[in-house]
Amino acid sequence: GENVEQHPSTLSVQEGDSAVIKCTYSDSASNYFPWYKQELGKRPQLIIDIRSNVGEKKDQRIAVTLNKTAKHFSLHITETQPEDSAVYFCAARTHFGNEKLTFGTGTRLTIIP
Amino acid sequence: GAGVSQSPSNKVTEKGKDVELRCDPISGHTALYWYRQSLGQGLEFLIYFQGNSAPDKSGLPSDRFSAERTGGSVSTLTIQRTQQEDSAVYLCASSPQGSDRGLPRHFGDGTRLSIL
Numbered sequence: 001g002e003n004v005e006q007h008p009s010t011l012s013v014q015e016g017d018s019a020v021i022k023c024t025y026s027d028s029a030s031n032y033f034p035w036y037k038q039e040l041g042k043r044p045q046l047i048i049d050i051r052s053n054v055g056e057k058k059d060q061r062i063a064v065t066l067n068k069t070a071k072h073f074s075l076h077i078t079e080t081q082p083e084d085s086a087v088y089f090c091a092a093r094t095h096f097g098n099e100k101l102t103f104g105t106g107t108r109l110t111i112i113p
Numbered sequence: 114g115a116g117v118s119q120s121p122s123n124k125v126t127e128k129g130k131d132v133e134l135r136c137d138p139i140s141g142h143t144a145l146y147w148y149r150q151s152l153g154q155g156l157e158f159l160i161y162f163q164g165n166s167a168p169d170k171s172g173l174p175s176d177r178f179s180a181e182r183t184g185g186s187v188s189t190l191t192i193q194r195t196q197q198e199d200s201a202v203y204l205c206a207s208s209p210q211g212s213d214r215g216l217p218r219h220f221g222d223g224t225r226l227s228i229l
Contacts, residue, residue, distance in 0.1 A: 004155075032216070034216060042222070043117075043220040043222050043223065044220045046217075046218055089155055089156065093216065100161055100172060101158065101216065102158070103155035103156040104155055105154055105155045106153075106155050
């Protein structure tokens with residue numbers, strides 16, 4: 001089955017700087033890669049996603065890149081703000097009949113004011 | 114409108130007892146998922162319901178775990194003869210018809226289960 005690894009497990013950046021979180025996946029058939037943000041004590045929220053036919057997607061200060069050859073994808077947050085502090089999870093979904101996401105173990109991002 | 118609702122929000126029970134966790138998905142959502150989140154870990158898939166299709170139970174960790182979805186709406190996750198390793202936050206999510214299959218879009222707040 002699919003295996004998703006996520007790095008780093010914790011990340012601290014100064015407010016205004018950029019943050020990058022990286023994930024690798026094992027199943028070359030995976031075709032969909034969402035990212036979730038989970039603030040302390042709250043539910044996970046889908047923040048951005050990317051499909052395997054796209055190399056990059058951007059939504060305001062958040063962007064995600066995908067390298068299918070290397071089987072890795074990354075979340076980029078620019079101009080970080082205190083409200084970006086949360087745990088971020090990447091996930092991968094295998095194509096054709098596998099109806100579940102495999103999640104990474106999460107990255108705790110702390111924005112230092 | 115109302116989001117995904119889960120109850121109870123917290124459950125403490127003794128080892129060996131059975132527990133039932135409830136999920137009310139967003140009205141009209143055909144897909145419903147159960148995930149488990151252990152302390153400091155990612156989300157672990159448990160089971161997926163889509164409409165009237167047979168559920169994908171491939172993530173259930175043992176035969177002590179079962180889930181039902183009645184009338185295509187409310188779902189109940191049952192854990193029999195609970196063990197300490199069952200302690201976790203159990204998250205339910207739902208998605209509307211036409212969403213990418215396997216993609217949980219709207220999560221509930223979860224049920225924090227503690228086995229003494």
